[in-house]
Amino acid sequence: MRRLLPAKASAPAIAAATTIAPHVRAVLAAVGEDPDREGLLKTPERVEKAFRFLTRGYQEDVRALLNSALFSVCYDEMVLVKDIEVFSLCEHHLLPFFGKAHVAYIPKDKVVGLSKIPRLVDAFARRLQIQERLTVQIAKAIQEAIRPRGVGVVIEAMHLCMIMRGVEKQNSVAVTSCMLGGFRDQHQTREEFLALIRKKHNGMI
Ligand SMILES: [Zn+2]
Numbered sequence: 001m002r003r004l005l006p007a008k009a010s011a012p013a014i015a016a017a018t019t020i021a022p023h024v025r026a027v028l029a030a031v032g033e034d035p036d037r038e039g040l041l042k043t044p045e046r047v048e049k050a051f052r053f054l055t056r057g058y059q060e061d062v063r064a065l066l067n068s069a070l071f072s073v074c075y076d077e078m079v080l081v082k083d084i085e086v087f088s089l090c091e092h093h094l095l096p097f098f099g100k101a102h103v104a105y106i107p108k109d110k111v112v113g114l115s116k117i118p119r120l121v122d123a124f125a126r127r128l129q130i131q132e133r134l135t136v137q138i139a140k141a142i143q144e145a146i147r148p149r150g151v152g153v154v155i156e157a158m159h160l161c162m163i164m165r166g167v168e169k170q171n172s173v174a175v176t177s178c179m180l181g182g183f184r185d186q187h188q189t190r191e192e193f194l195a196l197i198r199k200k201h202n203g204m205i
Helices: 021-030 043-054 062-067 116-125 131-146 187-198
Strands: 070-072 079-090 096-106 110-112 150-159 174-181
Touching (some): 021 043, 079 131, 096 116, 096 131, 096 187, 131 150
């Protein structure tokens, strides 16, 4: 069976601290720049630092993250964390895509600490991704950790690789969803989830 949650040990090893910068310098030269001019002198190191930050999800142990905050409860209504900021890099162009994630589940006997849901989203988003896979990975991680009655994940995002290259209109948003269990089988559950996502904030609620 395919592993859905790579353990820390199977994540790509962290390369030595200065392996990205020399390549960035080569890219600068390749596009016709002078890597030695003042404004670009520190750019390779800056880009390396940025890329390490933007791909730090590879170092996250998703299973440990969720297992550290599982609680037994008698609660079987929908839990929803919506409008979670998502920043990721498309694996085809290494350009950002960003937007909002909405994550819901219906517990069976366990819940995940609420603050872990945005961290889970981040752990998968801070890797080279495609939006479809990111959506499924988040849903399956929750499914595997607490075996709930159902999980629903919707991500709405804008992709700079589409917008900047003029592939799509400026404001087009890509929407992906992954529905498991009750969210897939029960029309009413799915509709409740989608209605809650659409509901705009009005004060606290
Ligand atoms: Zn792309």
